[in-house]
Amino acid sequence: xxxxxxxxxxxxxxxxxxxxxxxxxxxxxxxxxxxxxxxxxxxxxxxxxxxxxxxxxxxxxxxxxxxxxxxxxxxxxxxxxxxxxxxxxxxxxxxxxxxxxxxxxxxxxxxx
Amino acid sequence: xxxxxxxxxxxxxxxxxxxxxxxxxxxxxxxxxxxxxxxxxxxxxxxxxxxxxxxxxxxxxxxxxxxxxxxxxxxxxxxxxxxxxxxxxxxxxxxxxxxxxxxxxxxxxxxxxxxxxxxxxxxxxxxxxxxxxxxxxxxxxxxxxxxxxxxxxxxxxxxxxxxxxxxxxxxxxxxxxxxxxxxxxxxxxxxxxxxxxxxxxxxxxxxxxxxxxxxxxxxxxxxxxxxxxxxxxxxxxxxxxxxxxxxxxxxxxxxxxxxxxxxxxxxxxxxxxxxxxxxxxxxxxxxxxxxxxxxxxxxxxxxxxxxxxxxxxxxxxxxxxxxxxxxxxxxxxxx
Numbered sequence: 218x219x220x221x222x223x224x225x226x227x228x229x230x231x232x233x234x235x236x237x238x239x240x241x242x243x244x245x246x247x248x249x250x251x252x253x254x255x256x257x258x259x260x261x262x263x264x265x266x267x268x269x270x271x272x273x274x275x276x277x278x279x280x281x282x283x284x285x286x287x288x289x290x291x292x293x294x295x296x297x298x299x300x301x302x303x304x305x306x307x308x309x310x311x312x313x314x315x316x317x318x319x320x321x322x323x324x325x326x327x328x329x
Numbered sequence: 330x331x332x333x334x335x336x337x338x339x340x341x342x343x344x345x346x347x348x349x350x351x352x353x354x355x356x357x358x359x360x361x362x363x364x365x366x367x368x369x370x371x372x373x374x375x376x377x378x379x380x381x382x383x384x385x386x387x388x389x390x391x392x393x394x395x396x397x398x399x400x401x402x403x404x405x406x407x408x409x410x411x412x413x414x415x416x417x418x419x420x421x422x423x424x425x426x427x428x429x430x431x432x433x434x435x436x437x438x439x440x441x442x443x444x445x446x447x448x449x450x451x452x453x454x455x456x457x458x459x460x461x462x463x464x465x466x467x468x469x470x471x472x473x474x475x476x477x478x479x480x481x482x483x484x485x486x487x488x489x490x491x492x493x494x495x496x497x498x499x500x501x502x503x504x505x506x507x508x509x510x511x512x513x514x515x516x517x518x519x520x521x522x523x524x525x526x527x528x529x530x531x532x533x534x535x536x537x538x539x540x541x542x543x544x545x546x547x548x549x550x551x552x553x554x555x556x557x558x559x560x561x562x563x564x565x566x567x568x569x570x571x572x573x574x575x576x577x578x579x580x581x582x583x584x585x586x587x588x589x590x591x592x593x594x595x596x597x598x599x600x601x602x603x604x605x606x607x608x609x610x611x612x613x614x615x616x617x618x619x620x621x622x623x624x625x626x627x628x629x630x631x632x633x634x635x636x637x638x639x640x641x642x643x644x645x646x647x648x649x650x651x652x653x654x655x656x657x658x659x660x661x662x663x664x
Contacts, residue, residue, distance in 0.1 A: 231363035235347035248369035
């Protein structure tokens with residue numbers, strides 16, 4: 218079985234930054250309908266990883282690619298903030314984490 | 330029609346302390362996605378309020394849409410709708426979603442949202458302009474739902490459902506930079522702490538090892554000072570650490586104390602040596618013989634310049650010959 222790729226061009230999705238009450242970004246946010254293709258598969262995804270400027274969100278149902286994400290989102294990915302995918306219609310949500318070697322927990326630093 | 334007594338809210342977003350979201354989007358389809366995301370965020374961050382306040386108003390639009398209690402039905406998105414259809418539908422109802430007692434404020438900015446989104450939908454498709462450019466729209470979602478027990482204050486309302494252009498985007502970027510700076514600071518503190526721990530560990534070394542270490546460090550520091558050279562990375566780290574401790578008035582390691590005390594003198598010695606070397610060089614060039622040889626050599630080279638255009642190789646040979654001649658002459662002269 219080959220992995221299904223859903224590629225979203227840079228102008229066909231919306232990726233949000235979640236800000237806390239100090240207006241500091243704490244996570245990235247996607248909803249299942251804020252991407253043009255592959256939306257239903259991201260609710261089961263597990264990891265995300267950056268390939269160039271493209272965000273690859275992978276799970277058992279395939280890989281959703283968001284082309285050329287915004288600089289602010291790139292910075293958030295760089296800071297390894299989690300990605301929260303929400304699906305209010307079906308009352309589902311999932312936290313997708315930056316992919317890294319599972320043996321290593323050293324890379325993650327707490328945001329102050 | 331199903332009633333949900335306890336509206337769904339995102340526990341993850343709540344847990345992370347998310348109170349607002351910035352949604353940068355590009356192009357009309359991106360904007361439609363952005364509006365869909367904003368609607369989803371509205372539910373996820375405080376659905377109760379939205380349902381309570383929005384339900385009735387929407388009913389005036391279409392009874393069918395108001396019949397459902399989920400945000401998606403509220404904004405009237407159906408599975409078959411294209412993204413562009415969504416733009417219109419969501420934007421038309423977005424302004425109606427009242428989130429707080431300050432409903433007047435919300436509906437006011439809601440209008441701005443409708444205008445902006447509608448513009449993206451219609452103008453860009455007819456003019457084909459917006460699709461190519463980066464619209465840089467930011468949908469700010471601030472929630473002041475009763476569930477949160479927080480009321481929206483005046484200036485926060487500005488961020489609510491306004492499609493804010495570049496300025497807001499810039500702010501978000503600045504905030505990201507702040508996060509980056511903060512992380513760098515944390516890292517810096519951590520590194521510093523590790524170095525101090527290393528330093529403390531050195532205090533517990535056996536005496537002979539400690540003495541050897543101190544001597545090595547002292548010699549390295551003196552050598553670097555004398556030659557204006559560099560310390561190795563490890564030495565430099567220790568040097569900087571001691572310098573920092575000295576600056577803060579702490580007790581430095583013996584090698585640094587000794588070196589600091591003698592630094593002035595070492596520098597003087599070095600300067601004196603440098604001066605001596607320069608003086609030696611001066612006296613050399615002041616030598617009459619040396620001067621005459623130099624001028625002759627220059628003369629020869631100038632004559633040899635005629636050979637230049639044809640071949641550099643020739644010139645090299647020529648100047649070699651010339652210098653040999655000069656050597657001969659100089660030895661004759663010095664006799």
